[in-house]
Amino acid sequence: MSTNSSTVxxxxxxxxxxxxxxxxxxxxxxxxxxxxxxxGFMGGSGVYGCFYLFGFLGTGYLCCVLWGWFxxxxxxIVLWSLLLTTACLLQLAHLVFRLHEDTLPEEFDLxxxxxxxxxxxxxxxxxxxxxxxxxxxxxxATEQTYAVEGETPINRLSLLLSGRVRVSQDGQFLHYIFxxxxxxxxxxxxxxxSEEGVFQVTLxxxxxxxxxSWPRKSLHLLLxxxxxxxxxxxxxxxxxxxxxxxGLNDKLFAKFGLxxxxxxxxxxxxxxxxxxxxGPESTEEDEGVPEAAxxxxxxxxxxxxxxxxxxxxxxxxxxxxxxxxxxRPDSGILGEDSSSLVLEDxxxxxxxxxxxxxxxxxxxxxx
Numbered sequence: 001m002s003t004n005s006s007t008v009x010x011x012x013x014x015x016x017x018x019x020x021x022x023x024x025x026x027x028x029x030x031x032x033x034x035x036x037x038x039x040g041f042m043g044g045s046g047v048y049g050c051f052y053l054f055g056f057l058g059t060g061y062l063c064c065v066l067w068g069w070f071x072x073x074x075x076x077i078v079l080w081s082l083l084l085t086t087a088c089l090l091q092l093a094h095l096v097f098r099l100h101e102d103t104l105p106e107e108f109d110l111x112x113x114x115x116x117x118x119x120x121x122x123x124x125x126x127x128x129x130x131x132x133x134x135x136x137x138x139x140x141a142t143e144q145t146y147a148v149e150g151e152t153p154i155n156r157l158s159l160l161l162s163g164r165v166r167v168s169q170d171g172q173f174l175h176y177i178f179x180x181x182x183x184x185x186x187x188x189x190x191x192x193x194s195e196e197g198v199f200q201v202t203l204x205x206x207x208x209x210x211x212x213s214w215p216r217k218s219l220h221l222l223l224x225x226x227x228x229x230x231x232x233x234x235x236x237x238x239x240x241x242x243x244x245x246x247g248l249n250d251k252l253f254a255k256f257g258l259x260x261x262x263x264x265x266x267x268x269x270x271x272x273x274x275x276x277x278x279g280p281e282s283t284e285e286d287e288g289v290p291e292a293a294x295x296x297x298x299x300x301x302x303x304x305x306x307x308x309x310x311x312x313x314x315x316x317x318x319x320x321x322x323x324x325x326x327x328r329p330d331s332g333i334l335g336e337d338s339s340s341l342v343l344e345d346x347x348x349x350x351x352x353x354x355x356x357x358x359x360x361x362x363x364x365x366x367x
């Protein structure tokens with residue numbers, strides 16, 4: 001042990017001492033190499049920081065190769081500098097390959113920054129979502145239909161990227177679908193993975209549109225495999241459906257500003273198409289049924305005195321005034337449910353108009 005320590009001491013303190021310092025300095029290539037190395041070691045982190053680091057280091061080691069070859073004339077200096085230069089170039093090539101691999105098409109990159117990045121969705125999870133739709137962007141021409149009511153099967157889920165889609169039912173305008181909204185989220189949520197169905201509305205492109213579409217089976221497999229993506233789609237679809245419902249609710253209003261909530265029961269029957277006008281016989285029967293049902297049971301009198309005839313008065317010639325609506329009793333007594341209350345309240349509003357009154361898109365946009 002003492003022998004080794006004495007050897008190290010001799011190398012450190014009794015080693016060969018420089019006989020004389022060189023009077024002339026090294027060439028400019030040597031100093032340039034050290035400047036590049038100094039800048040390289042000041043690089044930061046991240047992908048672009050690595051580009052900065054290995055770019056300057058590779059340039060500095062390349063200058064060392066030139067200095068060792070022309071000035072120092074040392075083979076070891078040339079070999080070591082060449083090896084370090086090659087390592088830096090390989091690292092740069094690897095970074096370029098990673099950047100090219102992580103690059104998404106323009107439409108998908110914009111979709112990520114608009115919809116998924118605010119939710120802090122990892123890029124790797126987003127790539128799996130994009131891979132499920134095969135990275136294809138589909139298009140719709142103006143007035144081209146995406147789905148036809150009662151005919152198109154529900155076999156995919158689509159997200160609108162650009163343009164505007166008109167939704168209608170029985171020829172009546174309902175609402176619009178704007179970019180970065182799902183086109184068929186209600187239909188998707190209405191079916192189980194093993195069920196099949198058709199669209200209940202018609203979707204028509206108002207302008208030239210582009211969208212992405214996930215096949216139903218492929219997306220269900222992805223959601224079953226990745227729990228995080230399943231929760232993400234559940235949140236996005238729920239938000240999209242709520243936005244559509246509130247959009248419909250905003251269009252259901254009365255002229256004096258009273259708004260109705262579409263979540264109230266049986267309000268759909270008010271919004272739906274009116275029933276055909278029944279004949280006079282059925283009208284009389286319908287009027288007679290509530291009177292008979294509302295009258296309390298009476299006992300049959302044993303002795304009935306005929307009422308004396310009374311002479312008609314002049315006021316009898318005038319038509320009778322319409323009966324005023326009586327205050328509503330407790331709904332539990334007469335069996336009146338909340339649906340009838342909503343319908344009666346809706347009918348009482350003078351000048352009320354519903355969403356179905358919009359026959360043209362211009363009326364919808366002008367309000």
